[in-house]
Amino acid sequence: MRRSMLFIPGNTPNLLINGGFLGADALIFDLEDAVSPDEKDAARILVRNIMKFMDLRGCETIVRINSIDTDYWKADLEQILPQKPRWIMLPKTGCAADVLTADAEISRLEQRLGMEPNTVRLMPLIETALGVENAFAIASASKRVGAIFLGAEDLTADLRCKRTKGGAEIDYARSRMVMAARAAEVDVYDTPFTDVSDDEGIRADAEYAKSLGFTGKASISPRHVGVINEVFSPSRKDIEYAYEVMDAIRQAHEQGRGAIALHGKMIDAPIVARARQTIAMAEEMGVGKAVQHEES
């Protein structure tokens, strides 16, 4: 389950050691934009050591390395790969070839380190017009790609338009990304909401992203994590309904019935699939059985 991904600058020790306490499902240790060129090596070592020694309390680790057009990305991978990050985030991914370049280097290191192939997954960060147009090609370029992530700040600069709270300027990119990801059967993550003090704005933005089909959302502020988790979690009502659907299916099978109805509506395959996803998520959140128990 990865509803929220929290960016943590790779050169901020206080935030790095607190990462596991901030409620995010995944932490993005950032070696790229948050770190100035003269601090790249220090941040790389700091992040490596945090991953090596700190208890991150079950948070998934994502490391945003520098883009493949810089001198830093290979050194980033050299330091970080031995710590077995779950994900490498590849910024400024513009086309499938970018993915393949990174993939080849990661494969080489995995082999050298004696790791199973594809242990480390790739999350291309799509933040250019070219990347958006190539979203499906990127998402399906390699088995290593497990998710794509929209970066709206750089994208709007590339589009030569203003980034707004309403986000009309990224509507196309958002829809295109979701479509591409779902077609390639990978997850898709929405761009952070950057006004850290707008509590209502973050909720509306997250709800909108969820309504479009995003799997979750990134954040640059720990304060947004709770809202993102809440928005991308199934509601109590959703969970109850999912259990009802599965009960109805079971009863129908026991009675040898083909067509199944619940509350006067037919239950078809997509409804069952969604119910399964909801129950899996509820159980991962530790609320699945509780709800079921209360029902019984």
Next chain:
Amino acid sequence: MKNHKVVASLEEAIRLSGLKDGMTVSFHHHLRNGDHVLNMVMEAIAQMGIHDLTVNASSLFDIHAPLLRHIENGVVTHLKTNYMSGGIGRAISAGILADPVEFRTHGGRPSDIELGRTPIDVAFIAAPTADPMGNCTGKYGKSACGSLGYAIPDAMNAQKVVVVTDNLAAYPLTDWSIPEIYVDYVVAVDAIGDPAGIVSGTTRITRDPVGLVMADRAAQVIRHSGLLKDGFSFQTGAGGASLAAAKYLRDIMLREKIHGSFGSGGITGYLVDMLNDGCFEALMDVQCFDLKAVESIRTNPRHHEISASHYASPSARSAVVDSLDVVILGATEIDTDFNVNVHTDSNGSIMGGSGGHSDTAAGAKLSMIIAPMFRARLPIITDRVKCISTPGRDIDVLVTQGGIAVNPKNQELLLRLKDAGLPVVDIHDLKEMVERTTGTPAPVREGGRVVANVIYRDGTLLDTIRSVPAK
């Protein structure tokens, strides 16, 4: 003017007051780290050859470092205070004073003065504005500090009262904090303090993301406590995370149209904003922390000055703290029984004091500690705090970035917070969680001498602080 009380110099006022060896002098701390009066008076006393004095100061700051010289020279042999900052604290912890410092609380100090347990011979009242008969206030003048709440019990109970001002106004100063009936002498000086150290230009909420997470949780705890409704009353300190919690609380109160009764304590611009936005009917102000608070107490009739006794005295028939719903407090350490230390640092060296901590914790329906789980490499949750400043029985909840620990004595709160889906954890689990990150620190080596006694608000001895051995 005929019978005015203005005398030519501090020396003259000291002589006229009859101050002698072995007596007690008192000072308030409204000028905080900008105060010149304590140093000027003690220097004059030392020059006059008076010895063996007790200094009873509501708080001591690093600007009062010359006091250490007077201790070394035997001018001062006893100290009573409610708070001392690290510079003075280190010297006390090193054992500079033969007899232990007596730490009281902001409520316990006026109570003990009024009950005659700690009589004051001469009170020196730094006053940003005074008239020649001694009517004085903190609201006006170049050294304006706002409320003079902590000075009021001293003025009312000392044998002799000397007002020291750098803004002598014409009689009558009608908007007084302390009336002339208590004042014996008035001394005009060039400057009673440095305005830069008296009040902050602005007090700011923390920008630390971890502090903001804690503040957010603190506001959520209040929201779900059952206390946040019309008539709500609230106090918070001026720490960055506490102020951020106040800001988030304000957002909730405005969104949910909750009209509270009062905010109290040391007042910052954030509480002034809450007053002006309609979150509270009134502010009860014993001390102003920033310029916005000073401006507000001067101009807004709903912003009331209160004395230290009215604020927190346990022997008053009632005090403001007794009507508090929620107080947010800090901690340098908290133990698994919820005892809180705000007196010493992690090495056991004095760097604070109770102030109003244990008074508000005792009075409020919900006493919340907001603190990070660790500072630098040291955990703040311990098996036993090095000094009990506020007993755990008065603390309801600890809010950290790693979770919210509710004192088991408050089962109702525990259930409410769990029901609201807030991240509630047992304090023992929280301690374990921290130690997985920091490791368990080696015990701190204590010296053999007791350098301070921590006296609870009711006058009983709560704990002692031992010397810190030289490294």
